[in-house]
Amino acid sequence: MSVKWNVTFRISRQKSGVEREFQDFVLEVDPNEYVLDGVERVWAFHDRSLNYRHACHHSTCGACGMRVNGVEKLTCITPIHSVTRNGGTITVEPLRNFPVISDLVVDMSRFYLAIDEAKFFPVAPVNKADLPYEAHAEGQDDCERLVDCIECGICISACPIALTTPAYIGPAPLAAAQHAYNELEDASILELMDDVNAAWRCHHAFECSAVCPSNVEPGWRIMDLRKRIMRHKIQNLLTSGK
Amino acid sequence: MENQASAKHWLKWFDPRNRSVSTWAFILNRVTGLGLTLYLFLHLMMLGQLAKGPEAYNGFIALVKNPIFTFGEVLVVTAGIIHGLNGIRVGLAGVGIGARYQRSMFYILFLLAVILSIYFAAKMLLGA
Secondary structure (H helix, E strand, O other): OOOOEEEEEEEEEOEOOOOOEEEEEEEEEOOOOEHHHHHHHHHHHOOOOOOOOOOOOOOOOOOOEEEEOOEEEEHHHOEHHHOOOOOOEEEEEOOOOOOEEEOOEEOOHHHHHHHHHOOOOOEEEHHHOOOHHHOOOOOOOOOEEEOOOOOOOHHHHHOHHHHHOOOOOOHHHHHHHHHHHHHHOOHHHHHHHOOOOOOOOOOOOOHHHHHOOOOOOHHHHHHHHHHHHHHHHHHHHHHOOO | OOOOOOHHHHHHHHOOOOOOHHHHHHHHHHHHHHHHHHHHHHHHHHHHHHHHOHHHHHHHHHHHOOHHHHHHHHHHHHHHHHHHHHHHHHHHHHOOOOHHHHHHHHHHHHHHHHHHHHHHHHHHHHOO
8 A cells, every 4th residue: 555645836927917826725635746746736626727847757858947945956757755745735936047938837938948059959979978877988089968958947946056047048948068079179169158148157056967967067068168168278378479 | 036146146055954964065165264254354454554643543543452353363374274274175175186085074174173273262362
């Protein structure tokens, strides 16, 4: 027999142009279910006007990023028991630093454009991997892999600099640029990211790496990108007279 | 809009709730940096007493020998140590040196900052 908990889902409700408010829904849940299951049950059995994004339910599509009890989570892989207790409350809010379209749905179009501008391609050769856990086996040099970033936007929501600087492109597009440069070695990527609102705006809180559900390590990638930008500029300086 | 990026949210920089140790380091660097900047102004004001002659300056020095001011000086030294050591970590990680180990660097440098702060606090408070 499965264990049942009574949990209050306190969900942020906001329609365009209207002040935000929280609405409580008390649900009977299995603590091993995921937060997204609870949100779906609210929609299915309590309020069909609730808007939220979801698709794959297994942390591949990146659609269900939300703030759960003040922390950015991919709700399809966040077990209820990890964020509350029996009789407790789960506060669910939309990601920060994006315009709210409705309830838990935010407008991520600018974010996707920034990723595109970074020349990010979601498939990369395995021999271009640059983190230890991305290592490949011998004889796989001609293989390709899906790059880990699922474009969920969670890193943008957690970043304190993205919170106060609307022009900052944020961790995921910078990580995408590092990935793209690593693969293409196209200097125009470095020149594009060598900007006060790109690689140089980060103030090293590394919260992006802490919340990333795919271990992309955007914080490290931003710093690596800076190193490559500096190297490129020094090389240009040394060879400009020739 | 409340949910969108805005400079008005700057106070949220100082909210450590539900955040990782790296954000705590980020907050610590800002708090100590602001504290040291405030101290710099107070220090310049104190030096300004020199322009008012020896009596005004001596009177001011007698005031700052109060234990409350000594405790304030301990805080300044502590802030300087924390900000300086954390600054080394930020400087290195910020140009891609050891960025993957920035969290371990923070633990080590913060421990060093605590030890140094205790040493100097003991010297200043007990040695006086």
